Amino acid sequence: xxxxxxxxxxxRLADPDHHxxxxxxxxxxxGEVVEAAGQWPLPDDRARGITPPRVETVYSVRFPAxxxxxxxxxxxxVDLWESYLEEAG
Amino acid sequence: MGAGHAEQPAxxxxxxxxxxxxxxxxxxxxEMDAVLARLYAHASPLNGARIVARAWSxxxxxxxxxxxxxxxxxxxxxxxxxxxxxxxxxxxxxxPGAHNMIVCTLCSCYPVSLLGPSPSWYKSLPYRSxxxxxxxxxxxxxxxxxxxxxxxxxxxxxxxxxxxxLPARPAGTDGLAEKELxxxxxxxxxxxxxxx
Numbered sequence: 001x002x003x004x005x006x007x008x009x010x011x012r013l014a015d016p017d018h019h020x021x022x023x024x025x026x027x028x029x030x031g032e033v034v035e036a037a038g039q040w041p042l043p044d045d046r047a048r049g050i051t052p053p054r055v056e057t058v059y060s061v062r063f064p065a066x067x068x069x070x071x072x073x074x075x076x077x078v079d080l081w082e083s084y085l086e087e088a089g
Numbered sequence: 090m091g092a093g094h095a096e097q098p099a100x101x102x103x104x105x106x107x108x109x110x111x112x113x114x115x116x117x118x119x120e121m122d123a124v125l126a127r128l129y130a131h132a133s134p135l136n137g138a139r140i141v142a143r144a145w146s147x148x149x150x151x152x153x154x155x156x157x158x159x160x161x162x163x164x165x166x167x168x169x170x171x172x173x174x175x176x177x178x179x180x181x182x183x184x185p186g187a188h189n190m191i192v193c194t195l196c197s198c199y200p201v202s203l204l205g206p207s208p209s210w211y212k213s214l215p216y217r218s219x220x221x222x223x224x225x226x227x228x229x230x231x232x233x234x235x236x237x238x239x240x241x242x243x244x245x246x247x248x249x250x251x252x253x254x255l256p257a258r259p260a261g262t263d264g265l266a267e268k269e270l271x272x273x274x275x276x277x278x279x280x281x282x283x284x285x
């Protein structure tokens with residue numbers, strides 16, 4: 001999966017019982033890819049001692065405040081590993 | 090996490106963590122000391138200010154900074170991509186219509202070598218929770234009242250991806266040399282909680 005800037009994506013809603021780096025405030029929320037931000041080991045794997053950890057593309061994704069909080073005009077940009085995302089179409 | 094955990098003094102908690110790292114064979118005391126020494130020996134907001142002043146003075150450098158923060162920092166002698174504890178440095182530019190601010194909602198990620206040790210408020214729960222929720226109100230409390238039509242972008246940093254705000258060059262600074270420009274830049278300006 002390669003996500004180009006502008007692609008609409010949804011952060012996964014799952015609430016795993018292990019460490020993850022999907023902030024609660026974006027779970028299930030729809031945003032837009034700003035850019036790819038490099039390839040990094042998946043924190044979920046590193047925290048569980050899985051070696052080698054999966055290495056994934058991290059995407060900077062911007063979410064509109066109105067979607068996150070019901071009000072506001074700002075954007076919040078969050079870095080999300082590829083497996084945290086699904087295309088929103 | 091037990092109820093007593095958060096009540097322990099930070100130094101005690103840090104030592105517990107260090108002991109777990111040692112016991113797991115992940116690093117020696119000496120290696121941890123070396124990382125901390127490298128992290129703090131030259132860490133200062135003067136470094137970030139130098140980057141900003143160069144970008145204000147040299148449009149070519151500004152373009153390179155926005156395209157690849159690590160490479161642009163390296164041009165001035167700042168190593169942010171070193172193995173083991175490196176990160177991607179992303180510079181975000183303020184413009185007349187857009188203002189950027191940095192937060193780390195998870196903890197306190199931040200480019201320490203370029204901005205110096207982070208201020209206590211940056212690590213506080215109120216800042217970390219409110220910056221993403223109501224940045225305009227937070228900025229007003231810092232004394233920064235932005236025009237209503239300024240687009241605010243809040244960047245939630247991570248260990249792997251850290252940010253530096255490139256403030257807009259203040260009016261009336263055309264004749265200033267790079268060193269004088271650097272003296273105008275504050276740590277809050279580099280975080281985005283001040284105009285410069």
